[in-house]
Amino acid sequence: MQWQRNLAICFFGSFVNIIAMTVLLPFLPIYVEHLGATGDAEIARWSGIAYAATFLSAALVAPLWGHLADRYGSRQNLIRASFGMVVSMGLIGMAQNVEQLVALRLLVGLAGGYTSGSYVLVAAQTPKERSGWALGMLSSGIMAGGLVGPLLGGVLPTVMDIRTIFLGASGLIFFNFLATCLFITSPKGVTKSSKAKVASEAVVRPDMSVVLTMLLVAMILMMANMSIEPIVTLYVRTLGVDTQSVTWLAGLCMAASALGSILSAPRLGKLADRIGALKVVVVCLGVAGLLLIPQALVTEVWQLIVLRLAMGLALGGLIPCVLAVIRQNVGANKVGKMLGYATSAQYLGQVVGPVLGGFAAGSLGLRFVFGATSLVLLVTAGWCLLLLLRSRRAADGAQLSEG
Template sequence: MTDTPMDAADAAAGSAYWKRNLTISLIGSFTTIVAMTLLLPFLPLYVEELGVSDHAAIVQWSGIAYGATFFAAAFVAPLWGRLGDIYGRKLMLVRASLGMTIAISLMGMAGSIWQLVALRLFVGLAGGYSSGSMVLVATQTPKDRSAWALGMLSSGIMAGNLVGPLIGGALPPIIGIRGTFLAAGGIIFLAFLATTFLIKEEKSPARKKAAKASGGWASIPDKGPVIAMLLTGLLLMLANMSIEPIITVYVADLVEDQARVTMIAGIVMSAAALGSILSASRLGKLADRIGHWPVIAGALAVAALLLIPQAFVTESWQLIALRFLMGIALGGLLPCISAVIRHSVPDSAAGGILGLSVSSQYVGQVAGPVLGGFVGGHIGMRAVFLGTCVLLMSGAAFAWLVRPRNSDKP
């Protein structure tokens, strides 16, 4: 433990408002993620509406517009976390929700593809509500309930990722693409109001002073566990995203009726997320009881083993079932990652380091599809599953080796 006595006492007790803040953060994260992801089904159509006509260019610009947000967010997440340490975590949520309200509403008024990409970049720079919620919940929840609380929040975030594209597929035929962006902005504005008036954060002049004086990364005496968690977050996203570029082609080899390929591919992609939604809070609760490190190492190892049969399935239902089980195994990782980091750094530096964790996850989210596409295209699709298996098993071994030896719990 690296907290000062005051930090440790505050963190152990948690904020008096932690349950209310968790509820608002969960609802706010869910709604903002829904608003962020509902553009996925119609993004290529909107790119075409903005004047891009060539098919290859539409695909390329859609990828650029979608990835721009994560690219920008990866750079600024540690900064917002650091500012949250100094000026308050609630303020960062208010800033993020207001910035996203403006940016997403303006997307519905874009007149060119460059404006759309610029606004997507702005969302990444100004947004970060869900990651900010993670910081708020991690720092305000009593330590013996932190993994459970973060698991609940993770479930809400993953549910938003599932529901968003479904709503995005249903709304444009009713209110149009531009109207859908305006509706999304309205949803986030409601999250802004709820955050502003319902979340309570106790002011801590001592923490603010300590945060300003803190050396951030340099203030962490034992950096091994934190480094392990940064790598684990990267591996988690890489494992989840590595099959994205190949999944439709892989499913096409398993399904006789080619008209069903896209539907089955969508189910495969959703299966892991659904499993994680169901398991996140339960694995978080287990981690609070037996310790985070056994859950982290075990989850990585089980997920790695489940990747092996995925490389040799002969029916689509087998792949769906294995991805669902893999999602269950990986569901507890995000809350455990945040909890271990929270337990390993001083309160005055928690936001900045948790922001760094978010950045590492974005790196995995970008690197996964790139690496999976390269390996699948040059070596073979089975190699994607087996290569990811090796990476996850290595991560499990590393997490087990660097775990604290003086206690079963971090």
């Protein structure tokens, strides 16, 4: 079961890499101030630039790494990415000013890409009938890292120097680098039947309408999520919470959403293997869109926490199912490139979402952001439903012609 062992290593490696990338979020403004920024406005500006830099550079190079993975192998790409993270995280701990910090955060995005590379390897090596479950498991590891990283980032600066945290993260990723080198394997032999299978998949013409729709869904999903997350703290404050409890209750709201996604991703992926990934995408988008409506109307924090947990359960299966749909609609020689584009779309959503959400909240109010995001998700669900119905009609037509 070679693909299962590779999945386990990718799960662990992605978990570790995401922890290393997100551990700095709680103390990023403090580190920026330590590097010479003065005044709240300047600290906030440089913190935002440093945070977005990684996603911007990663979005630019993700299709390139996916293409190279198709050409030279996913294992080599993962080794490159893990070693790149070892170097870049260590260098961040040695930065001397904020300009160097931004440049090194750009390097993280350029040299990294372990999680996107893991998606490529798992999607390419896992049997298609198990791809939804496998991608869901990998997604759970990534989201778990995103949950644990900020929690550690809130505790570690109280017990050690910030620079030491980055060096420790670099050392932790080094173990992942060794595990990737020693235990990730590529198929050693290719039988005549498997050669024929790869050749037949290679000449399959991608259904570009489906692929492009899934790329759009990936971007909209991250954009919708990131348009809400930055304003959660402000929204909690409007619900009559005392000042001392605002931050930890806002963190609880964010953690509830992440926990829901972690719990649901493998299960929804397994469901997608049974009934079809595109069906799960339609239902999850619709449910998530509907759940945003009551979030705009809550009067108590506990109501928001419960609804964020429910929304996390709905959103958890979307990215694995989106990637499964892409995998099923492209040839084997295009998997890495197309999944690279999907990664770029997600990063683009992470950059655009907070900007749009912030402007909308400032101009039209916090509750408007929930309503507008709900409308976007429901329209996207409707578009995917039309795509599903068209695909079903095409399949029925093909069966009739064969009959």
